[in-house]
Amino acid sequence: MSESPNQVKIIGASLPNMPWEEKPEGYRGPVWRHSANPVIARNPVKGIARIFNSAVAPYEGKFVGVFRAETVNGRPHLHLGWSDDALHWQIEEERIPFVDESGKSYMPLYAYDPRLVKVEDTYYIIWCTDFYGASLGLAKTKDFKTFVRMENPFLPFNRNGVLFPKKIHGNFAMLSRPSDSGHTPFGDIFLSESPDLLYWGKHRHVMSKGGHGWWQALKIGGGPAPIETTIGWLMFYHGVTQTCNGYVYSMGSVILDKDEPSKVKYRCQNYVLTPEEWYEERGFVDNVIFPCATLHDADTGRIAIYYGAADTYVGLAYTTVEEIVAYTIEHHETLGDDAELGRL
């Protein structure tokens, strides 16, 4: 069993063309920012005021993204984007044209905070949709031309749906964060299973807000799809605290059990990235770091994390699997029954 963080490896594909920068000299944190952040600035496309909280994936030697695009009328929708280097993005002006199983147009009233996860030969988009209140929407594509909406996986109210990138015990596995339909001043992360992405069950509690990390005192929610490693599932997530002037969103890291991912193995009580730069501190919603996707290379252990900044920009940050796992283990604390199976 490879439990030493010095030997931990990403289990997965090579991605030599992913963005990468070495850690700046003298920088102390376990996650460091891209030098040319933000990678997507304000007013990036006609009719779109801000792009943030968005997801990217490798596709046919290039990169594809599903972007939360806040239109100039103030509604969020999902737009596709393409890039050769995962740094410079061509965002499409039209919304992703969702259809139902019969091919008929089936557009959400609004859509935000997408995740984009490949499982086997299909890419899945999970987003926050209107289902008589905030809940999760789900769609699939193989070619990024036809996007078929599937059944909403859960009853309202929910947000931050994150699929695992492979089946576990033969089932699809999805993290989510039950919520209210407003600003949700509470929230833990749960795990649900599905044999077919149509019916969901075996719901388990994964992680609680709180603990010594005051940055995650109010609520937590899943981030990018968990990364399979030799030590377990490495997951970045957001943790939120409440100040007199509003919420502050930071990024945390946790390692979930490989076979029973509702069990926490190591949970970092420190944030791994918190708003410090101008594009994180200032914007439509100040003080937000909201990770939604990673690119990673199994050969080198390099990880690039895409995060929404201040509900206004897309930021990019880097770490390595060795460094983030070592930091997470070094600052580990178990909260509540995080380490349990989470079935009451």
Place this chain on the structure above:
Amino acid sequence: MSESPNQVKIIGASLPNMPWEEKPEGYRGPVWRHSANPVIARNPVKGIARIFNSAVAPYEGKFVGVFRAETVNGRPHLHLGWSDDALHWQIEEERIPFVDESGKSYMPLYAYDPRLVKVEDTYYIIWCTDFYGASLGLAKTKDFKTFVRMENPFLPFNRNGVLFPKKIHGNFAMLSRPSDSGHTPFGDIFLSESPDLLYWGKHRHVMSKGGHGWWQALKIGGGPAPIETTIGWLMFYHGVTQTCNGYVYSMGSVILDKDEPSKVKYRCQNYVLTPEEWYEERGFVDNVIFPCATLHDADTGRIAIYYGAADTYVGLAYTTVEEIVAYTIEHHETLGDDAELGRL
């Protein structure tokens, strides 16, 4: 098609030994109270302060009940009870001994507002349980001796889970009311399907709170298992309004489409029973009528409705399928997209 309320029939079994009283002369409402209400009074059993919001069913020529028993330490638990006439109840002093699939004791921390529904040859109990917040618990029994807890059907937060008494399109069907973990100042009724009671999906919105009926302005929630009739599924439910001195719970009635029960056919804008008697107006929570079960006889069309009164007593009320259906159609109004399929 038998759409005339004068010809409407209950589809189901005969139950000649169910409780029954004719409508009192001069009484105007569509639902009338049992003359010896409440049928279960305060301090009915050692250690139990109040029984209310409880469910009953015919069983082997007698009647069985699953009762919400508020213990003298202030925690709700589920107790079994037996009766020859469905009026005089012997409540067991011990809690229902839930076990898991392996036979190991698997008791909820608390349990309240049970429903008891027979589907095919099995009785199911659905209750509000602790799943890191209020959510639905589910258990099954065939003999009322062994009670096996199954997977919790939904993520938190939820209450008022009500199974349909038969499968629809080959699937189990469950109503529920997504909520928060507190007093939930909102709430609509949803429908979900399951092929196996393990995985749930195809969630649909059934009914919205609101409309001309101010008695259901704040929230609504399912009640007894819907009754199959020739005109559709007859469902009693609770509607809640908010006054300066608290919530008031009344009983409503609705007829759902037989084949697509997420569609409302007729919805009564008037309450069909509202707190008026001392045992409904006064108690631990004043002004509550909370229906959880019916007994009904297909031969005569008689319906007996068991309801919690003021979170303190069990009350009983009567109607006939002809009378309640006629009243519901006469005072019908469609709210929002009640009559639609409820998929956004």
